[in-house]
Amino acid sequence: MRVLFKITRSLLEIAREDLLRPHAFALERVGFLSCRFAHLKPFGLIVLTCDYLPVADGDYVNDSTVGAMMGSEAIRKALQFAYNNDVGMFHVHIHNHSGSPRPSRTDLDETAKFVPDFWHVKPEMPHGAIILSRDSISGRCWYPGRRKPIPISKLAIVGPRLICVWN
Amino acid sequence: MELNRQNRLASQSFLGSNSESILAQAKIAIIGLSGGGSHVALQLAHVGAGNFVVFDYDRVEARNLNRMVGATARDARLGTMKSNVIRRVIKRVNPRAKVLAISKKWQEEAEHLRDCDVIFGCIDTFSERQQLEATARRYLIPYIDMGMDVCPVAEGFTIGGQVALSMPGGLCLRCYGILTDERLSREAAQYGAAGSRPQVVWANGVLASTAVGICVQLFCPWRNQQTQGILREYDGESHILSTSNKMAYLLDTQCPHFSDSSSVGDPFWKL
Numbered sequence: 001m002r003v004l005f006k007i008t009r010s011l012l013e014i015a016r017e018d019l020l021r022p023h024a025f026a027l028e029r030v031g032f033l034s035c036r037f038a039h040l041k042p043f044g045l046i047v048l049t050c051d052y053l054p055v056a057d058g059d060y061v062n063d064s065t066v067g068a069m070m071g072s073e074a075i076r077k078a079l080q081f082a083y084n085n086d087v088g089m090f091h092v093h094i095h096n097h098s099g100s101p102r103p104s105r106t107d108l109d110e111t112a113k114f115v116p117d118f119w120h121v122k123p124e125m126p127h128g129a130i131i132l133s134r135d136s137i138s139g140r141c142w143y144p145g146r147r148k149p150i151p152i153s154k155l156a157i158v159g160p161r162l163i164c165v166w167n
Numbered sequence: 168m169e170l171n172r173q174n175r176l177a178s179q180s181f182l183g184s185n186s187e188s189i190l191a192q193a194k195i196a197i198i199g200l201s202g203g204g205s206h207v208a209l210q211l212a213h214v215g216a217g218n219f220v221v222f223d224y225d226r227v228e229a230r231n232l233n234r235m236v237g238a239t240a241r242d243a244r245l246g247t248m249k250s251n252v253i254r255r256v257i258k259r260v261n262p263r264a265k266v267l268a269i270s271k272k273w274q275e276e277a278e279h280l281r282d283c284d285v286i287f288g289c290i291d292t293f294s295e296r297q298q299l300e301a302t303a304r305r306y307l308i309p310y311i312d313m314g315m316d317v318c319p320v321a322e323g324f325t326i327g328g329q330v331a332l333s334m335p336g337g338l339c340l341r342c343y344g345i346l347t348d349e350r351l352s353r354e355a356a357q358y359g360a361a362g363s364r365p366q367v368v369w370a371n372g373v374l375a376s377t378a379v380g381i382c383v384q385l386f387c388p389w390r391n392q393q394t395q396g397i398l399r400e401y402d403g404e405s406h407i408l409s410t411s412n413k414m415a416y417l418l419d420t421q422c423p424h425f426s427d428s429s430s431v432g433d434p435f436w437k438l
Contacts, residue, residue, distance in 0.1 A: 036432030
């Protein structure tokens with residue numbers, strides 16, 4: 001299955017600006033991108049990003065074993081947002097280096113735990129995880145009916161400069 | 168034998184070391200393949216664009232030969248589909264290009280537009296341009312609109328036209344004043360027919376060259392470019408194309424016409 005992900009430059013900058021803000025104790029920030037979808041023939045998906053939902057300062061848990069740990073309230077708010085707005089949710093964070101960002105073992109383990117939870121409120125929607133770097137982007141998509149995430153094959157940043165990243 | 172691609176594109180290497188692969192992977196749709204669209208297709212083939220979706224439901228007629236580049240007297244005699252002419256034009260320049268040529272109205276197979284990186288609208292009617300822009304916005308695709316017109320005036324005729332970039336999140340054809348309720352209702356009163364509008368190859372060429380330049384600039388900017396909107400207007404008397412005066416007061420404007428994020432994606436999502 002071919003999965004394409006698209007985000008406008010302006011929304012990406014909003015997300016990036018929030019994710020790069022320092023936090024009182026968390027070493028990094030995380031957030032969510034709400035997305036709508038389009039079918040791609042013969043069997044593919046386009047993920048179209050709509051909004052950015054930051055995680056509030058007070059919704060992080062002080063856990064020194066990871067860069068950032070979301071508390072249950074952060075997840076609850078994201079679930080509520082998906083339910084209220086009829087959207088899929090893609091977790092997003094930044095790896096502060098150049099080049100293609102690859103998920104760490106922690107990223108893989110943690111997203112595998114909570115991303116499928118979005119199917120409890122929006123079972124018909126794909127959900128996923130996006131990682132930004134200084135100059136690139138990568139992601140995985142959990143498609144309904146499939147337990148394992150699908151790597152996103154093309155990610156496009158739509159703006160005055162059109163950037164397409166192929167994975 | 169196929170020419171070495173690197174040699175072929177060497178003179179545009181200033182577009183960036185990876186510009187060749189960026190353009191080769193780009194997927195570009197062109198709607199309307201006569202005066203404007205034929206120039207766009209030919210030029211994109213020359214710069215190395217690698218994937219095309221081209222739509223036109225018309226056949227070549229003798230009256231198209233004054234402006235449709237690549238069309239021949241034989242095409243007019245045989246009534247060749249315009250989309251097939253344009254596929255031939257592209258493949259002759261760039262044999263590696265993938266061309267999906269569709270001889271139907273674009274609305275009948277609009278799903279082929281969804282994964283395009285850029286859409287060119289080279290169509291006459293305002294209602295169709297409105298539909299095409301809305302489709303492009305729905306799938307977060309930059310839309311480049313071209314239009315030209317010849318109007319009678321007291322001393323003769325004026326030739327005018329414009330090229331506009333409608334960028335998702337940026338200004339749209341309504342913001343630019345290209346689409347207005349008055350124009351749409353006037354056209355609707357004529358049952359959507361634009362009629363046989365006068366068109367000339369040199370004005371089409373100027374507008375198409377500008378449109379292709381805007382497209383290449385999106386993929387491979389040769390200077391830092393930050394604008395979310397472009398509106399260039401063509402004055403056929405002075406043969407000058409310039410930034411519209413409207414841009415001076417539009418640049419800080421937020422588009423109010425496509426601000427609803429619920430209009431993104433398939434209207435009724437189902438697995």
